[in-house]
Amino acid sequence: MKRIKVLLALVLALAMVGGGTLALAEELKDFTIDPAKIPQEKLDTVVSLAVSVRGLENPYIATIKVGMEMFAVYLDSIGQKYEMQVLDSGGDSNKEVDNMRQFAANAGGNALAYSDPNENAIAYSLAEAMAEAGGFIGTAWNKPADVGPADLTPNWVIHTSPDNVINGYNTAKALFDYMGGKGKIFVCEGMLGNTAAIDRAKGLDQALAEYPDITVAGRDTGNWATAEALTLVETWLGKDPDVGGVWCANDNMATGALQALEKAGLKGKVGVTGVDANTDIVEAVRDGFAVATVSSNGYLQGGYTLAICYAAWAGLIDVTTLPPEYREFATPALLITKENAAEYLSSVPEFDFSKPFACKAD
Amino acid sequence: MAAKQPTPMTIAEEFAAKVRRDGQRERVMRYAPMIVLLALVLIFTAARGAAFASFTNMVAILNQLAIPLLVALGLTFVIMIGGIDLSINGTVGMAAALVGVLVMNNRFPLNLGFLGVLLAVLGSVLVGLAVGLIHVYLKIPSFMVSFAFMYVCKGLGLLSYAGQPPKIIDPLLVALPKTYWLGIPFITWVAVAVLLVCIFIQEYTAFGRYIYAVGTDETILRAVGVSVNRVKVMVFTLAGLCFGIAGVLYGIRLGQGDVTAGNDLMFPAQAAVVVGGTSLSGGKGGVTNTIVGVLIMTVLANGLLLVGVNSYIKTGIEGLIILTAVALTVAHGAKVVSK
Numbered sequence: 125m126k127r128i129k130v131l132l133a134l135v136l137a138l139a140m141v142g143g144g145t146l147a148l149a150e151e152l153k154d155f156t157i158d159p160a161k162i163p164q165e166k167l168d169t170v171v172s173l174a175v176s177v178r179g180l181e182n183p184y185i186a187t188i189k190v191g192m193e194m195f196a197v198y199l200d201s202i203g204q205k206y207e208m209q210v211l212d213s214g215g216d217s218n219k220e221v222d223n224m225r226q227f228a229a230n231a232g233g234n235a236l237a238y239s240d241p242n243e244n245a246i247a248y249s250l251a252e253a254m255a256e257a258g259g260f261i262g263t264a265w266n267k268p269a270d271v272g273p274a275d276l277t278p279n280w281v282i283h284t285s286p287d288n289v290i291n292g293y294n295t296a297k298a299l300f301d302y303m304g305g306k307g308k309i310f311v312c313e314g315m316l317g318n319t320a321a322i323d324r325a326k327g328l329d330q331a332l333a334e335y336p337d338i339t340v341a342g343r344d345t346g347n348w349a350t351a352e353a354l355t356l357v358e359t360w361l362g363k364d365p366d367v368g369g370v371w372c373a374n375d376n377m378a379t380g381a382l383q384a385l386e387k388a389g390l391k392g393k394v395g396v397t398g399v400d401a402n403t404d405i406v407e408a409v410r411d412g413f414a415v416a417t418v419s420s421n422g423y424l425q426g427g428y429t430l431a432i433c434y435a436a437w438a439g440l441i442d443v444t445t446l447p448p449e450y451r452e453f454a455t456p457a458l459l460i461t462k463e464n465a466a467e468y469l470s471s472v473p474e475f476d477f478s479k480p481f482a483c484k485a486d
Numbered sequence: 487m488a489a490k491q492p493t494p495m496t497i498a499e500e501f502a503a504k505v506r507r508d509g510q511r512e513r514v515m516r517y518a519p520m521i522v523l524l525a526l527v528l529i530f531t532a533a534r535g536a537a538f539a540s541f542t543n544m545v546a547i548l549n550q551l552a553i554p555l556l557v558a559l560g561l562t563f564v565i566m567i568g569g570i571d572l573s574i575n576g577t578v579g580m581a582a583a584l585v586g587v588l589v590m591n592n593r594f595p596l597n598l599g600f601l602g603v604l605l606a607v608l609g610s611v612l613v614g615l616a617v618g619l620i621h622v623y624l625k626i627p628s629f630m631v632s633f634a635f636m637y638v639c640k641g642l643g644l645l646s647y648a649g650q651p652p653k654i655i656d657p658l659l660v661a662l663p664k665t666y667w668l669g670i671p672f673i674t675w676v677a678v679a680v681l682l683v684c685i686f687i688q689e690y691t692a693f694g695r696y697i698y699a700v701g702t703d704e705t706i707l708r709a710v711g712v713s714v715n716r717v718k719v720m721v722f723t724l725a726g727l728c729f730g731i732a733g734v735l736y737g738i739r740l741g742q743g744d745v746t747a748g749n750d751l752m753f754p755a756q757a758a759v760v761v762g763g764t765s766l767s768g769g770k771g772g773v774t775n776t777i778v779g780v781l782i783m784t785v786l787a788n789g790l791l792l793v794g795v796n797s798y799i800k801t802g803i804e805g806l807i808i809l810t811a812v813a814l815t816v817a818h819g820a821k822v823v824s825k
Contacts, residue, residue, distance in 0.1 A: 179649070313797070316797060316798060342791070342794070343794075343797070344791060344797045344800070345797045347750075349746055349749060349750075350651075350740055350742070350744055350746065350747075351736065351740060351744070351746065351747050351749075352750075354739070354740060355550055355787075356791065358546050358549060358550070359543070359546050359550070359788055359791050359792065360791070360792075361542070361546075362537065362540055362542040362543035362545075362546050362792075363534075363537035363540070363543070363792060365542070376746075379740075379741075379742065380740065383663075383739075383740060383741045386664070386741075387663055387664050403650070404653060404742075
């Protein structure tokens with residue numbers, strides 16, 4: 125009898141734990157930072173924020189820094205003391221790791237960082253540098269497939285990346301809708317063998333399958349380059365001047381496609397899409413010369429990654445119990461079309477950092 | 487009176503026969519590039535018919551031909567003296583970047599107009615001069631010097647506009663890529679003009695003769711009191727001029743200052759020069775060979791694109807065809823004794 129009771133208790137306990145984690149996974153998306161639950165000693169500790177990036181001359185990367193500053197405004201609002209800095213690697217992998225090591229060591233356990241590893245291979249070294257000092261880090265975009273946040277729990281909190289398949293699909297869909305669902309398109313793919321290029325092309329193919337009246341009249345790689353896309357589109361226009369759209373895997377190539385169309389007197393008559401939200405293409409979208417592009421939303425990446433790391437540092441979330449899909453996930457990208465292009469150019473989006481997992485795409 | 491020979495030929499006759507044979511080989515070699523070009527045109531016309539042989543495609547080929555031709559022209563003289571110039575990606579890219587920065591654009595207040603175009607070209611000329619001087623006076627192989635300058639120029643080009651390419655808004659320069667004369671794009675006319683100047687230099691000036699002589703045997707020139715060093719420096723400077731013009735035109739064609747314009751120009755240019763029949767060991771070939779070589783490379787890229795070869799295997803096919811063309815032209819050349 126006693127044995128049965130023990131067994132029953134065990135089963136009940138297990139069920140509760142199971143139900144608990146289930147509830148946790150569902151509720152995490154709505155998890156809210158409650159400033160009242162943060163001990164005063166934590167609020168009075170100066171927490172060091174950093175974004176580790178390739179170089180601020182790139183407009184996208186500059187938005188990551190702004191994302192950190194937006195999160196800092198939130199920290200002000202809850203009375204958290206902080207300092208912040210940009211770790212600029214200038215595209216040098218060794219320098220990025222050195223920067224991180226120094227930053228983490230100086231701030232001790234009170235370091236929080238967003239990092240865009242310069243290349244896959246250094247993602248682990250960056251997280252390790254942070255783990256040794258006891259701080260918290262979230263990485264974005266690049267890491268090898270076989271290592272991840274789970275290898276350095278709790279310090280490597282998350283790894284996120286915008287979903288390139290969805291980006292490719294969304295721009296293709298916008299283009300096909302612009303064309304009325306039928307007609308010929310040219311395709312300028314990214315560098316063959318490149319993960320982003322493969323995934324974006326996969327998204328395009330998914331959209332093509334949904335639009336049977338769209339035919340591909342020319343498809344080749346433009347190697348991410350403006351000049352090569354110009355040559356491709358110029359050549360294809362010779363045989364198919366009745367083309368309705370040009371899908372490009374990035375905005376640099378969209379610039380080349382627009383230049384070729386302008387030369388042929390077709391700019392504004394043929395739809396063009398890209399990915400990256402380069403200023404000239406967003407302007408072209410606003411002015412009706414291009415159909416769509418995608419912003420990877422650096423504000424969101426920078427701000428929310430730090431918010432999640434902050435929640436871990438403040439003890440509000442327990443990294444060890446976070447389910448895997450909350451350790452590695454996709455962040456939403458922003459599709460820019462004629463409706464929101466002007467707004468995108470003139471304004472900075474607003475976020476509610478009190479719900480850090482709101483940045484997770486479904 | 488001579489002792490009996492196994493063949494009835496005298497030495498003089500044998501020599502004459504050998505010269506004739508060599509002459510024949512050389513003629514075959516001379517026409518091989520033309521034959522390759524003709525074969526490509528026939529194959530692509532057969533495969534794509536109207537699409538390939540159309541007027542619009544011819545204009546597109548002429549448009550795409552201009553910049554590789556300019557680059558290959560500069561390189562031809564360098565290769566004729568037995569040197570090599572690997573700075574192309576950088577010098578062309580730097581000029582393409584600078585033109586965007588210096589003329590009326592949407593990012594920088596400088597609005598130097600035509601002077602800006604000249605300054606952008608001048609940058610590459612100075613780099614060519616520097617490559618020549620360092621190569622000659624510090625006795626460093628030209629490939630090493632020019633390779634180093636490739637990086638220097640790329641860096642300077644990128645620095646000039648700090649990441650975000652400036653869009654050219656000078657109305658005259660914006661209109662240029664759309665300007666045609668006799669159905670041929672303006673940019674191609676510039677390339678043709680430079681081509682004519684290069685032919686003139688090669689055929690009708692003493693400098694042109696010296697270039698051949700340096701490639702064949704420097705000691706001869708030294709013996710007659712010509713400064714070989716000066717010839718070499720001038721050749722690299724002339725190459726820099728061609729690369730600069732190519733870069734500026736590329737920037738105008740793209741409609742923006744863009745240092746990446748120079749990427750991937752170098753090896754196709756080297757291939758065009760060699761496919762055209764100019765010997766890498768120097769002293770043989772010339773500007774006219776290079777026209778055919780550039781035509782082969784341009785027609786090949788254009789034709790394969792129109793045929794719609796899967797992009798994963800296209801590059802490989804392109805390589806094989808180039809290899810075949812080189813084998814046809816260079817293998818014969820190697821047997822020719824007289825250099």
